[in-house]
Amino acid sequence: MRRKITVVGAGFVGSTLVQRLAERDYADVVMFDIVPNMPQGKALDILESGPVLGFDTQVTGTNDYADTVGSDIVVITSGFPRKPGMTRDDLVKKNQEIVSQVTEQVVKYSPECIIIVVTNPLDAMAQIALKVSGFPRERVLGMAGVLDTARFRTFIAQEVGASVRDVQAYVLGGHGDTMVPLARMCTVAGVPIEQLISPERIEEIVQRTRDGGAEIVKLLGTGSAYFAPSASVLQMIDSIMLDKKMIMPCAISLQGEYGIHNLFVGVPAQLGANGLEKVIEIELDAHEREQLNKSVDAVRELVGVMGI
């Protein structure tokens, strides 16, 4: 029997992810949304690209959680973007409600699944999903770090004129203005970027990475990024589905690692068939530690808004 992946939220991120998953051809895919008929329409459209692209993935759209039964992985992308006049705290509360309801239903039908949270504010929403699901932390992951790191790698590759494949980088901390791109550990084919790029330019690239989401929002006019976010979720799913044990930055509920307890923070994590297989602890210098602490404070503040 083929394995099964559910994507909740058939918006930009959700539907783009479903298309990418269909092309992978390693699991059937269910796309859920509350809007009547819309996920069914998008799913059928993606399914009909199968003969052209050569995949046999069954893609189903639904408004009924019963169709998600027995999923191996469930990705939560449902939520509202920030609207004009809405504070960040308003958004947290609104999406907290949505992610709580969704998680309850998901767990009811797929008690053994691995949940990947994408809805923003990411670290806070992952915290909700962990609490409501009652799952062990190995099975509730947040997607942010792969995306932030991809942005960082894009800019470094452009700067030095190298292939993105040769650029290795890590971004730690919360998904927001306080994220910590680890420039010290960034290399191009093993050569530290500090030998290739001036400190001033590195700082500019780090800042552009921090503002990466906002840069896209500004250009789009409405909505937020979805091509790179969906590709980033796909990389996490690849490592889980194929048990590749790849190491990539993910939001993980830390239990003492980096001196942090019971809070979702972006750290390098090894992903495999069991979800989180291992948290990788990198030794940080004083400056990085200070930046990480700031980032952790920002995540705690957001979580505080939710009253959990």
Ligand code: APR
């Ligand atoms: N259950 C299921 N789906 C829901 C619910 C709910 N309770 N509430 C809203 N949705 C759906 C909407 O109907 C919409 O189709 O979630 C979808 C969100 O899609 P978009 O508005 O297109 O947002 P998108 O760009 O996909 O971003 C989704 O990912 O990167 C983050 O910040 C982004 O939090 C946002 C999320």
